[in-house]
Amino acid sequence: MKITFVLNGRSRTIDAPPLARLLDVLRGTLGLTGTKEGCGEGECGSCTVLLDGVPVNACLVAAGQCDGRTVLTVEGLENKDGLSDLQDAFVTEGGAQCGICTPGFLMAARALLAGNPQPGEGEIREGIAGNVCRCTGYQRIVESIRHAGKERASREPG
Ligand code: FES
Ligand code: FES
Structure with missing residues:
Protein backbone atom coordinates (compact mmCIF):
# COMPACT_ATOMS: atom_id res chain seq x y z
CA MET A 1 0.00 0.00 0.00
CA GLY A 76 12.00 16.24 14.20
CA LEU A 77 12.55 18.09 17.47
CA GLU A 78 15.89 19.61 16.54
CA ASN A 79 15.92 23.09 15.14
CA LYS A 80 18.43 24.66 12.78
CA ASP A 81 20.77 25.47 15.66
CA GLY A 82 20.81 21.92 17.01
CA LEU A 83 19.00 20.59 20.05
CA SER A 84 15.66 22.16 20.87
CA ASP A 85 15.17 23.90 24.22
CA LEU A 86 13.27 20.87 25.44
CA GLN A 87 16.13 18.53 24.57
CA ASP A 88 18.60 20.97 26.14
CA ALA A 89 16.56 21.00 29.34
CA PHE A 90 16.82 17.20 29.62
CA VAL A 91 20.60 17.55 29.34
CA THR A 92 20.81 20.44 31.81
CA GLU A 93 18.53 18.86 34.42
CA GLY A 94 19.79 15.31 34.07
CA GLY A 95 16.51 13.98 32.75
CA ALA A 96 18.23 11.27 30.72
CA GLN A 97 20.44 8.46 31.93
CA CYS A 98 20.54 5.28 29.82
CA GLY A 99 18.36 7.10 27.31
CA ILE A 100 16.09 4.29 26.14
CA CYS A 101 13.02 6.07 27.47
CA THR A 102 14.15 9.59 26.60
CA PRO A 103 12.73 9.99 23.08
CA GLY A 104 9.33 8.91 24.37
CA PHE A 105 9.45 11.36 27.27
CA LEU A 106 10.54 14.13 24.93
CA MET A 107 7.61 13.53 22.63
CA ALA A 108 5.10 13.33 25.49
CA ALA A 109 6.58 16.54 26.91
CA ARG A 110 6.43 18.25 23.54
CA ALA A 111 2.70 17.53 23.32
CA LEU A 112 2.13 18.61 26.92
CA LEU A 113 3.97 21.92 26.52
CA ALA A 114 2.17 22.65 23.24
CA GLY A 115 -1.14 22.71 25.10
CA ASN A 116 0.11 23.94 28.47
CA PRO A 117 3.33 25.96 28.17
CA GLN A 118 3.99 26.15 31.93
CA PRO A 119 2.57 23.03 33.53
CA GLY A 120 2.71 22.40 37.26
CA GLU A 121 4.26 19.26 38.69
CA GLY A 122 0.96 17.40 38.83
CA GLU A 123 0.18 18.29 35.23
CA ILE A 124 3.64 17.18 34.14
CA ARG A 125 3.29 13.87 35.95
CA GLU A 126 -0.09 13.36 34.32
CA GLY A 127 1.35 14.26 30.92
CA ILE A 128 4.07 11.62 31.19
CA ALA A 129 1.91 9.01 32.88
CA GLY A 130 2.19 6.68 29.88
CA ASN A 131 5.98 6.69 29.92
CA VAL A 132 8.16 4.44 32.04
CA CYS A 133 11.75 5.11 33.12
CA ARG A 134 13.85 2.60 35.05
CA CYS A 135 16.77 4.95 35.75
CA THR A 136 15.93 8.48 36.81
CA GLY A 137 13.26 8.14 39.48
CA TYR A 138 11.22 10.61 37.39
CA GLN A 139 12.00 13.75 39.42
CA ARG A 140 14.79 14.83 37.06
CA ILE A 141 12.45 14.28 34.11
CA VAL A 142 9.76 16.40 35.75
CA GLU A 143 12.34 19.11 36.44
CA SER A 144 13.53 18.96 32.83
CA ILE A 145 10.04 19.58 31.51
CA ARG A 146 9.42 22.35 34.03
CA HIS A 147 12.75 23.93 33.06
CA ALA A 148 11.78 23.88 29.37
CA GLY A 149 8.48 25.59 30.14
CA LYS A 150 10.17 28.30 32.19
CA GLU A 151 12.78 28.91 29.50
CA ARG A 152 10.10 29.45 26.93
CA ALA A 153 8.13 31.77 29.23
CA SER A 154 11.23 33.85 29.94
CA ARG A 155 11.67 34.48 26.22
CA GLU A 156 8.02 35.23 25.61
CA PRO A 157 7.01 37.61 28.41
CA GLY A 158 3.40 38.55 28.83
S1 FES B 1 7.54 -0.17 22.87
FE1 FES B 1 5.68 0.82 22.45
S2 FES B 1 4.80 1.24 24.39
FE2 FES B 1 6.60 0.07 24.84
S1 FES C 1 16.91 6.93 31.41
FE1 FES C 1 17.08 4.76 31.46
S2 FES C 1 15.03 4.02 31.33
FE2 FES C 1 14.86 6.18 31.50
Whole structure:
Protein backbone atom coordinates (compact mmCIF):
# COMPACT_ATOMS: atom_id res chain seq x y z
CA MET A 1 0.00 0.00 0.00
CA LYS A 2 1.26 3.49 -0.83
CA ILE A 3 1.18 5.60 2.30
CA THR A 4 1.73 9.34 2.11
CA PHE A 5 2.23 11.38 5.22
CA VAL A 6 4.14 14.36 6.54
CA LEU A 7 7.08 13.13 8.59
CA ASN A 8 9.02 15.69 10.58
CA GLY A 9 7.81 18.46 8.31
CA ARG A 10 8.49 16.71 5.02
CA SER A 11 6.04 14.84 2.80
CA ARG A 12 6.97 11.18 2.39
CA THR A 13 5.43 8.36 0.39
CA ILE A 14 6.35 4.82 1.29
CA ASP A 15 5.23 1.40 0.15
CA ALA A 16 4.42 -0.71 3.20
CA PRO A 17 1.89 -3.28 4.36
CA PRO A 18 -0.98 -1.30 5.87
CA LEU A 19 -0.77 -3.33 9.09
CA ALA A 20 2.98 -2.93 9.50
CA ARG A 21 3.77 -1.30 12.84
CA LEU A 22 4.59 2.38 12.52
CA LEU A 23 7.54 1.67 14.82
CA ASP A 24 9.04 -0.78 12.31
CA VAL A 25 8.40 1.55 9.39
CA LEU A 26 10.15 4.41 11.19
CA ARG A 27 13.13 2.41 12.39
CA GLY A 28 13.46 -0.01 9.47
CA THR A 29 12.05 1.46 6.28
CA LEU A 30 12.90 5.07 7.09
CA GLY A 31 16.02 4.58 9.22
CA LEU A 32 14.78 6.82 12.03
CA THR A 33 16.14 4.85 14.96
CA GLY A 34 15.58 7.58 17.54
CA THR A 35 12.19 6.07 18.33
CA LYS A 36 12.89 3.16 20.67
CA GLU A 37 11.22 -0.17 21.26
CA GLY A 38 10.84 -1.21 24.87
CA CYS A 39 7.92 -3.49 25.62
CA GLY A 40 6.44 -3.69 22.13
CA GLU A 41 2.94 -3.85 23.57
CA GLY A 42 1.87 -0.35 24.54
CA GLU A 43 3.04 -0.35 28.14
CA CYS A 44 6.27 1.65 28.33
CA GLY A 45 5.95 4.70 26.07
CA SER A 46 9.51 4.50 24.75
CA CYS A 47 8.13 4.38 21.18
CA THR A 48 6.01 7.54 21.61
CA VAL A 49 5.63 9.74 18.53
CA LEU A 50 3.10 12.46 17.77
CA LEU A 51 0.36 11.63 15.28
CA ASP A 52 -1.38 14.86 14.30
CA GLY A 53 0.14 16.33 17.46
CA VAL A 54 -1.19 13.62 19.78
CA PRO A 55 1.16 11.20 21.55
CA VAL A 56 0.71 7.60 20.39
CA ASN A 57 2.65 4.41 20.90
CA ALA A 58 4.22 3.63 17.54
CA CYS A 59 4.27 -0.07 18.43
CA LEU A 60 0.46 -0.05 18.41
CA VAL A 61 -0.16 2.14 15.35
CA ALA A 62 -0.53 0.57 11.91
CA ALA A 63 1.32 2.28 9.09
CA GLY A 64 -1.91 2.53 7.11
CA GLN A 65 -3.42 4.69 9.85
CA CYS A 66 -0.86 7.39 9.05
CA ASP A 67 -1.97 7.98 5.47
CA GLY A 68 -2.75 11.67 4.99
CA ARG A 69 -1.62 12.55 8.50
CA THR A 70 1.34 14.17 10.25
CA VAL A 71 3.95 12.26 12.23
CA LEU A 72 6.59 13.86 14.43
CA THR A 73 9.46 11.79 15.84
CA VAL A 74 12.32 12.75 18.11
CA GLU A 75 14.45 13.46 15.04
CA GLY A 76 12.00 16.24 14.20
CA LEU A 77 12.55 18.09 17.47
CA GLU A 78 15.89 19.61 16.54
CA ASN A 79 15.92 23.09 15.14
CA LYS A 80 18.43 24.66 12.78
CA ASP A 81 20.77 25.47 15.66
CA GLY A 82 20.81 21.92 17.01
CA LEU A 83 19.00 20.59 20.05
CA SER A 84 15.66 22.16 20.87
CA ASP A 85 15.17 23.90 24.22
CA LEU A 86 13.27 20.87 25.44
CA GLN A 87 16.13 18.53 24.57
CA ASP A 88 18.60 20.97 26.14
CA ALA A 89 16.56 21.00 29.34
CA PHE A 90 16.82 17.20 29.62
CA VAL A 91 20.60 17.55 29.34
CA THR A 92 20.81 20.44 31.81
CA GLU A 93 18.53 18.86 34.42
CA GLY A 94 19.79 15.31 34.07
CA GLY A 95 16.51 13.98 32.75
CA ALA A 96 18.23 11.27 30.72
CA GLN A 97 20.44 8.46 31.93
CA CYS A 98 20.54 5.28 29.82
CA GLY A 99 18.36 7.10 27.31
CA ILE A 100 16.09 4.29 26.14
CA CYS A 101 13.02 6.07 27.47
CA THR A 102 14.15 9.59 26.60
CA PRO A 103 12.73 9.99 23.08
CA GLY A 104 9.33 8.91 24.37
CA PHE A 105 9.45 11.36 27.27
CA LEU A 106 10.54 14.13 24.93
CA MET A 107 7.61 13.53 22.63
CA ALA A 108 5.10 13.33 25.49
CA ALA A 109 6.58 16.54 26.91
CA ARG A 110 6.43 18.25 23.54
CA ALA A 111 2.70 17.53 23.32
CA LEU A 112 2.13 18.61 26.92
CA LEU A 113 3.97 21.92 26.52
CA ALA A 114 2.17 22.65 23.24
CA GLY A 115 -1.14 22.71 25.10
CA ASN A 116 0.11 23.94 28.47
CA PRO A 117 3.33 25.96 28.17
CA GLN A 118 3.99 26.15 31.93
CA PRO A 119 2.57 23.03 33.53
CA GLY A 120 2.71 22.40 37.26
CA GLU A 121 4.26 19.26 38.69
CA GLY A 122 0.96 17.40 38.83
CA GLU A 123 0.18 18.29 35.23
CA ILE A 124 3.64 17.18 34.14
CA ARG A 125 3.29 13.87 35.95
CA GLU A 126 -0.09 13.36 34.32
CA GLY A 127 1.35 14.26 30.92
CA ILE A 128 4.07 11.62 31.19
CA ALA A 129 1.91 9.01 32.88
CA GLY A 130 2.19 6.68 29.88
CA ASN A 131 5.98 6.69 29.92
CA VAL A 132 8.16 4.44 32.04
CA CYS A 133 11.75 5.11 33.12
CA ARG A 134 13.85 2.60 35.05
CA CYS A 135 16.77 4.95 35.75
CA THR A 136 15.93 8.48 36.81
CA GLY A 137 13.26 8.14 39.48
CA TYR A 138 11.22 10.61 37.39
CA GLN A 139 12.00 13.75 39.42
CA ARG A 140 14.79 14.83 37.06
CA ILE A 141 12.45 14.28 34.11
CA VAL A 142 9.76 16.40 35.75
CA GLU A 143 12.34 19.11 36.44
CA SER A 144 13.53 18.96 32.83
CA ILE A 145 10.04 19.58 31.51
CA ARG A 146 9.42 22.35 34.03
CA HIS A 147 12.75 23.93 33.06
CA ALA A 148 11.78 23.88 29.37
CA GLY A 149 8.48 25.59 30.14
CA LYS A 150 10.17 28.30 32.19
CA GLU A 151 12.78 28.91 29.50
CA ARG A 152 10.10 29.45 26.93
CA ALA A 153 8.13 31.77 29.23
CA SER A 154 11.23 33.85 29.94
CA ARG A 155 11.67 34.48 26.22
CA GLU A 156 8.02 35.23 25.61
CA PRO A 157 7.01 37.61 28.41
CA GLY A 158 3.40 38.55 28.83
S1 FES B 1 7.54 -0.17 22.87
FE1 FES B 1 5.68 0.82 22.45
S2 FES B 1 4.80 1.24 24.39
FE2 FES B 1 6.60 0.07 24.84
S1 FES C 1 16.91 6.93 31.41
FE1 FES C 1 17.08 4.76 31.46
S2 FES C 1 15.03 4.02 31.33
FE2 FES C 1 14.86 6.18 31.50
